[in-house]
Amino acid sequence: MVEEYWVEFLKVDDTSGLGLFTELKNMLTNLELDIDDIRGQGYDNGSNMKGKHKGVQTRLLEINPRAFYTPCDTSEDPKTKSEAESLATHELQNFEFLLGMVIWYKLLHAINTVSKFLQAENMDIDVVISLLEGLLLFLDDYRESGFDKAMVEAKQIANEIGVEANLEKSLTHNGHSDIDGDDLFLELTILKYSLPKETKKAIDVVNYLKRMDGCFPNACVAYRILLTIPVTVASAERSFSKLKLIKTYLRSTMSQDRLNGLAMLSIEKKMLDQLDYGPQISGTALVATTASRLPWPCLRPLRSITAVAGPASPLSRLFHLHRGCHSV
Structure with a gap:
């Protein structure tokens, strides 16, 4: 199962690309996580994050090229036209860029259709609700199964313009690759005939591969990376x-x-x-029982400390007493 968890908020003094990247590295070190194990990264549209020269995503890609970057390009940028021309000139030879264009075209086309109707003067609330519900269903369905269709379409475009789609090369760093391309092709060829009929989502495929206990190692790694890369x-x-x-x-x-x-x-x-709060409640009851049996000289100085600290609940007072008596 692929899970996403929030870790913590960080107080940052240096908000430059270098400063934020340094904080990121220190955070990974404190959590005992290897920066080479990152397979996806996503940030907002700030230049210190997405910058292609000194941004966080660029600095991370210099250390780990397998940390695929997903932009959050939701705000208008006056340089959009210039960047689009540059991308069209230099990035169309990149398969990942083609795949991203296919995905964003499908998503933005559906959103734009509903957005235009919402701006109409004669719109009705019941029709608007129906359109929004349909849009949500489309997004949910695309999140689960749209990537496979986008991959097929991107490969067709790549073949027409002569762009090579090499997943093994993209997942190779310092002479080590996460997968073997030839083995992955053979595994996927067999896998499509062995998957249960009810398997429709990428997460269902991963769960099936886990039950197969290592029969498709390259396919399992590829699907896990697919689910790890942030979509938004x-x-x-x-x-x-x-x-x-x-x-x-x-x-x-x-x-x-x-x-x-x-x-x-x-x-x-x-x-x-x-x-399960049971052990904590039992432990608190044990502390209360122990504190009530302690001699008065042991409790007397601690009561004054609690009084100086200000009003406290009975539970917190017992906790202070318990800790204090151990220090006597």
Whole structure:
């Protein structure tokens, strides 16, 4: 199963491409993650992030060319025409660029169709709701199965203009490749006949490959990378929406640790719902029982400390007493 988790908010003083990339490397080091294991990266449209000379994505690609970059190009840029001409001149020989164009054309065409109707003077609310629901269904379906269709169409275009689609080359760095191209072709040839009929999504294929226990190693790696590459950065943007709800004007002096803790509880709420609080409650009851049996001289200095610290709940007072008595 491929999962996405929020980690934490970072306080950054240097917002240049180099400064942000340094923070990224330090973060990966603290988490004991290897930068060479990254297979996808996605950022907003800031020049310090997407810049092709000194941006974060370029600096990361210099170290790890297999970290495929997914842009979030949702804002208007006065240099769009110039960049489009440059891409048409220099990037059309790149298969990944062709594939990206096919995907974005399908998505933006569907969105543009609905957007034009929403701007009409005689639009009706019931028709608008129906169109929006249809658009959401299209996006959900495209997210699950549209990539395969886009890949076929991109290959047809590549064959017509003479562009080579070499996945093995794209996944090779320092003489090591994640897959073997010839073996992958043979595995996919067999796999398409052995997949269950109900398998329609990429994640279903990965789950099936796991059950096969290593029979299709190259296909398993390729599909895992496919599901790892970020399609959008919407989930990361939603975390900033949570940040605005947590760190308000009245909470402007909140510490970084507390902010990350509250954000984790809010963003990863599904994970929180699965936690078992039984051991914590039992431990708290044990602390309360132990504290009630302690002699008065041990509790006396600690009561004064708690009083100086300000009002506290009975639970927090017992916790302070418990910790303090161990330090006596």
